[in-house]
Amino acid sequence: MLKRLNKLPSYLYIALCFAFFYLPIIVTIIFSFNESKSLTHFTGFSLRWYGELIKNQDVMSAVYVSLSIAIIATAISTVLGTLTAIGLSDCRKILREWTLTVNDIPIMNPEIVTAIGLMLLFSSLKMEKGYLTMLLAHICFCTPYVITSVYPKVRELDKNIANAAMDLGATPWQALTKVIIPILKPGIFAGILLAFTMSIDDFVISYFVSGNGVMNISIIVYNMTKRVNPTINALSTLLILVIVIILLIVNLLPLIKKKKSKVFNRILAGGFCLIFFFTAFSYFNSSTTKVLKVYNAGEYIDTELITKFEEEYNCSVVYETFDSNESMYTKLLSGEEYDIIIPSDYMIERLIKEDFLQEIDWSLIPNKDNLIPEIMDKSFDPGNKYTVPYFWGNVGILYDTTVVEEADLTGWEILRNPKYNGKIYMYDSERDSMMVALKALGYSMNTTNRNEIYQAYEWLLKQKELVDPIYVGDEVIDNMISGNKAMAVVYSGDASYIITENPNLDYFAPVEGTNMWYDAMVLTKFCEDTDLAHEFMNFMLDEENALLNTDTVGYAGYTTNAFEEMKNTTYEGVSAYEPRTGNEKDEIFGYQDPETKKYFSELWTKVKSH
Amino acid sequence: MKYFKNFIKPYLIWSFLIIVIPIAMIFLYAFTTSGNNLLTVSFTFDNFRRIAESVYVAVFFKSIKLGLITVVACLFLGYTFAFIISRFKESVQDILILIVTIPMWINLLLRTYAWMSILSYNGIMNSLLMKIGLPPIFDIYTDYAVIIGLICNFLPFMIIPIHTSLSKMDKSLIEASYDLGATPIQTFFKVTLKLSMPGVINGSIMVFLLSISTFVIPKLLGGGQYVLIGNLIENQFISVGDWNFGSAISLILAVIILIAVRLTKKFDRNEV
Numbered sequence: 001m002l003k004r005l006n007k008l009p010s011y012l013y014i015a016l017c018f019a020f021f022y023l024p025i026i027v028t029i030i031f032s033f034n035e036s037k038s039l040t041h042f043t044g045f046s047l048r049w050y051g052e053l054i055k056n057q058d059v060m061s062a063v064y065v066s067l068s069i070a071i072i073a074t075a076i077s078t079v080l081g082t083l084t085a086i087g088l089s090d091c092r093k094i095l096r097e098w099t100l101t102v103n104d105i106p107i108m109n110p111e112i113v114t115a116i117g118l119m120l121l122f123s124s125l126k127m128e129k130g131y132l133t134m135l136l137a138h139i140c141f142c143t144p145y146v147i148t149s150v151y152p153k154v155r156e157l158d159k160n161i162a163n164a165a166m167d168l169g170a171t172p173w174q175a176l177t178k179v180i181i182p183i184l185k186p187g188i189f190a191g192i193l194l195a196f197t198m199s200i201d202d203f204v205i206s207y208f209v210s211g212n213g214v215m216n217i218s219i220i221v222y223n224m225t226k227r228v229n230p231t232i233n234a235l236s237t238l239l240i241l242v243i244v245i246i247l248l249i250v251n252l253l254p255l256i257k258k259k260k261s262k263v264f265n266r267i268l269a270g271g272f273c274l275i276f277f278f279t280a281f282s283y284f285n286s287s288t289t290k291v292l293k294v295y296n297a298g299e300y301i302d303t304e305l306i307t308k309f310e311e312e313y314n315c316s317v318v319y320e321t322f323d324s325n326e327s328m329y330t331k332l333l334s335g336e337e338y339d340i341i342i343p344s345d346y347m348i349e350r351l352i353k354e355d356f357l358q359e360i361d362w363s364l365i366p367n368k369d370n371l372i373p374e375i376m377d378k379s380f381d382p383g384n385k386y387t388v389p390y391f392w393g394n395v396g397i398l399y400d401t402t403v404v405e406e407a408d409l410t411g412w413e414i415l416r417n418p419k420y421n422g423k424i425y426m427y428d429s430e431r432d433s434m435m436v437a438l439k440a441l442g443y444s445m446n447t448t449n450r451n452e453i454y455q456a457y458e459w460l461l462k463q464k465e466l467v468d469p470i471y472v473g474d475e476v477i478d479n480m481i482s483g484n485k486a487m488a489v490v491y492s493g494d495a496s497y498i499i500t501e502n503p504n505l506d507y508f509a510p511v512e513g514t515n516m517w518y519d520a521m522v523l524t525k526f527c528e529d530t531d532l533a534h535e536f537m538n539f540m541l542d543e544e545n546a547l548l549n550t551d552t553v554g555y556a557g558y559t560t561n562a563f564e565e566m567k568n569t570t571y572e573g574v575s576a577y578e579p580r581t582g583n584e585k586d587e588i589f590g591y592q593d594p595e596t597k598k599y600f601s602e603l604w605t606k607v608k609s610h
Numbered sequence: 611m612k613y614f615k616n617f618i619k620p621y622l623i624w625s626f627l628i629i630v631i632p633i634a635m636i637f638l639y640a641f642t643t644s645g646n647n648l649l650t651v652s653f654t655f656d657n658f659r660r661i662a663e664s665v666y667v668a669v670f671f672k673s674i675k676l677g678l679i680t681v682v683a684c685l686f687l688g689y690t691f692a693f694i695i696s697r698f699k700e701s702v703q704d705i706l707i708l709i710v711t712i713p714m715w716i717n718l719l720l721r722t723y724a725w726m727s728i729l730s731y732n733g734i735m736n737s738l739l740m741k742i743g744l745p746p747i748f749d750i751y752t753d754y755a756v757i758i759g760l761i762c763n764f765l766p767f768m769i770i771p772i773h774t775s776l777s778k779m780d781k782s783l784i785e786a787s788y789d790l791g792a793t794p795i796q797t798f799f800k801v802t803l804k805l806s807m808p809g810v811i812n813g814s815i816m817v818f819l820l821s822i823s824t825f826v827i828p829k830l831l832g833g834g835q836y837v838l839i840g841n842l843i844e845n846q847f848i849s850v851g852d853w854n855f856g857s858a859i860s861l862i863l864a865v866i867i868l869i870a871v872r873l874t875k876k877f878d879r880n881e882v
Contacts, residue, residue: 013694021766087614111823148816149812166613172613189707190771193707232717240712482733
C-alpha cells in the first residue's frame with residue numbers, strides 16, 4: 001500500500017514553498033501601486049504607473065516582442081526537440097553522443113558567451129539584426145532544454161511499443177502521434193515550460209543579437225536600471241493577471257476541458273496565425289519615409305521629444321538604448337550601424353581615434369548658441385569637431401547629514417574613516433573607484449604609471465580593511481533613498497535626484513579633484529542622411545525641448561536657460577545639481593590603452609574578491 | 611523504432627550551424643592573442659596561464675562552492691516538494707507545476723529587486739519584525755541573501771525534472787516493495803529515489819549550471835564584492851574588451867561543468 005503522507009504537514013510545506021516563490025511577486029505587485037518611483041519604499045497608493053504604462057509605446061511593443069518570440073520559439077523548439085529526442089534513441093551511438101554533447105553547450109555556456117558567439121555568427125553572415133535573429137537565437141537556446149527534458153522519457157520508453165502499433169496496422173505517423181507522443185507527454189510538458197521560461201526571461205543573448213529597435217521586456221528593464229520605476233511592476237502585474245485568468249478559464253470550466261484538445265488546438269492555431277500576421281505586418285509597416293537611428297543610454301531622454309521630432313520632420317526614429325558605454329561599443333564592433341550615438345567623454349575619444357565618427361557641420365545647427373559655454377571645447381574633442389554637448393556632471397560623495405559629522409568632510413579620505421565602518425557604498429566600476437584612490441593620493445586619474453596605479457590599489461585594499469564598503473551599481477540610488485547606509489560615491493545627477501527624494505542627504509565633491517564627465521551627441525560615419533541627423537541635434541538644443549528633456553532626465557542641462565531654470569525650480573538649494581567648475585584638479589576621463597585597462601581590471605578584481 | 615532515426619537530422623544540421631560554429635569561434639579566441647585578425651592569427655597559451663593566478667583560482671572556487679550549496683539546498687527542498695505533489699491527482703499536479711513556474715515569467719531583475727526590498731536593512735522584513743517588538747535581523751549584501759535569491763530563482767529547475775520522473779513512476783513497484791516486507795524508509799531509498807534518479811540528476815545539473823554562471827543575483831544581493839565566474843567573463847567581454855581572456859575563462863568553466871556532468875552521470879550508472 002502507498003504510505004499515506006501526513007496531510008497537514010505536507011500541505012503546510014507546499015504552502016510555505018509557494019509563499020517563498022510568490023513573496024517577490026507580491027512585493028512587485030504592491031509596488032506597482034506605489035506613488036513614488038522607489039521600489040523599496042512604499043509612500044502611498046496611486047495608479048500613476050499604469051497610466052504611464054499605457055502611454056509608453058516602447059513597453060507595449062516590447063510585450064509583443066517578448067510574448068511572440070517566447071511562443072514561436074517554444075513551439076518550434078518543442079517540435080524540433082521532441083523529434084530529435086525520439087530520433088536519438090534509435091540512431092548510431094556516435095551520433096547520439098555527439099548530439100547530446102553539442103546539445104549541452106548552450107545550457108552549459110554562460111549566456112554572455114553564447115551571446116557573443118551568436119553575434120559573431122550573425123555578423124559574419126551579414127544578417128540584419130532584429131526580430132528574426134532574436135528568434136533564431138531563442139530557438140538555439142530553448143531546444144536543448146526540450147531535448148534534456150524529453151530524452152530521459154524516450155529512454156524509458158519500451159521500444160517494442162511502436163513496433164507493436166505498426167504490427168497492428170498503424171502507419172509510422174499514427175504510431176508517433178497516437179502512441180509515442182502521448183507517453184512522452186510529461187516530458188514534453190516539462191520541456192515547454194522550461195523553454196518558455198528561459199525565453200521570456202532572457203536578457204543577455206537577446207540584447208546582443210537584436211537591433212533595429214527590436215527590444216523585449218528584459219532589455220527595457222535592464223536599460224531602466226539607472227532609474228528603475230514601477231512601470232515595469234505595473235506591466236508584470238497585468239501579465240500575471242492575464243496568466244491567471246487564462247489558467248482559470250482553461251482549468252475551472254469543465255465543459256471546455258472535455259473538449260480541450262480540439263478547442264485548444266484551434267486556439268493555438270489561431271494564436272499563431274495572429275502572431276505571424278502581426279510580424280509580417282510590422283515588417284511591412286516599418287519601411288516608410290526617412291529613418292534616423294539613435295543609440296542612447298537607457299532613460300536618458302524624454303521619449304515624447306522623439307515622437308514630436310517624428311511628427312515635425314515626417315520621419316521615423318529607431319531609438320535604441322544601451323546600459324553602459326562599453327556594451328554600446330561591443331555592439332558597434334559587431335557591425336551594428338547607427339546614425340547618432342550619445343556616449344561619454346572617454347568613449348567619444350576612443351570612437352574618434354578608431355574612426356567611427358564624422359564631423360559635425362555646425363552651420364546646420366542654428367541653436368548652437370543656446371549651449372552653455374562651460375561644456376564646450378573639452379579635451380576629448382577640442383573645438384567640438386565631432387560632438388554636440390549633452391548632459392554633464394561630476395562624481396562626489398553623497399552623505400547622510402544625520403550620521404556624518406561636518407568636521408569629517410575633509411576629502412576622499414573620509415571613505416576610509418573607521419568611524420563609518422560598514423556604512424559606505426562604493427561605486428562598482430573600476431575606473432571610478434580607482435579615480436577616488438588616485439585623487440586621494442594626489443595623482444592624475446588618467447595616469448599610466450604602474451607605480452601610482454599600484455598605490456591606488458593598495459589604498460583601496462586598505463579601505464576594504466578599515467570600513468568594509470559594499471560595491472554597488474545603480475542600486476545605490478534606491479539604497480540611499482531608503483537611507484540604508486551613511487555614505488556613497490555617486491554621480492552628481494543621481495545625487496540631486498536622490499536628495500529631492502530624501503532631504504536628509506547632502507553632496508560634496510572633494511577638493512582633491514574629481515571626475516568631470518560630459519556626454520555628447522556624435523554623428524557616426526555610417527550616417528547617410530546627415531541633414532536629418534543635424535536637424536535632430538538642432539532640435540534637441542531648442543530651448544523648449546532642452547527644458548523638457550532636462551526636466552525628465554534630471555541631470556545638469558546643456559543649454560543655459562534649461563540649466564538655470566531647473567536650478568531655480570526643482571533643484572533649488574540642491575548643491576549637487578550644479579557641477580563644480582574651476583577646480584584645477586578636476587579631470588575628464590581619457591582614452592585608456594588596452595594594457596592599462598587590463599591592469600585596472602585585474603587590480604579591481606583583486607580588490608573586490610580580497 | 612528505426613522509422614524515426616532520421617528525425618535527428620534536422621537538428622544535426624541546425625546545431626552545427628548555430629551551436630558548433632559559434633563555439634568554434636570562441637575556441638579560436640581563447641587560444642589566440644588579442645588584436646589580430648583572421649589572416650595573422652598567432653596562437654598562445656597566455657590566456658590560460660593568466661587564469662592560474664591565485665585571484666582567479668579563488669573566484670573559481672567561490673563559484674563552485676556557491677553552486678554546490680545551491681544544488682544541495684534545492685535538492686532537499688525540491689525533492690520534498692516534487693514528492694508531495696506527485697501524490698495529487700494528475701490534473702492538480704499540472705496546475706501545481708504551472709503555479710511553480712509562473713513566477714519565473716516575471717523578469718529576473720525585478721524579482722531580485724523585490725528580494726532587495728524584502729531583505730534590506732530598512733526593508734519589509736525588518737520593519738515587520740520591529741512592529742512586533744523584535745530587533746531587525748535581515749540585511750542584504752550577505753551570504754544568506756545571495757543564497758535565498760539563488761534558491762528562489764532556481765528551485766523550479768529542480769522541481770520540474772524530479773516531478774517528471776516521479777509522476778510517471780510505476781506505482782505498483784512501491785506496492786511490491788511493501789509486499790516484500792520493506793519498511794517505508796527502505797522503500798523510499800531503494801525504490802522511489804532510485805527510480806527518480808534521472809530527474810534528480812537532470813535537475814542538479816541544471817541548477818548547478820545556472821548558479822555557477824549567474825552574475826545578476828549575486829551582484830544585487832551580495833554586492834560587487836561577490837565576484838564569480840559569470841562576472842569575470844562578463845567583465846572581460848564587455849568592459850575590458852579582452853575577448854580572448856574571456857573566451858579562455860569560459861572554456862575552463864565549460865570543462866569544469868563537463869567534469870561535473872560526467873561525474874554525476876557516472877554516479878547515476880553505478881547506482882541504478
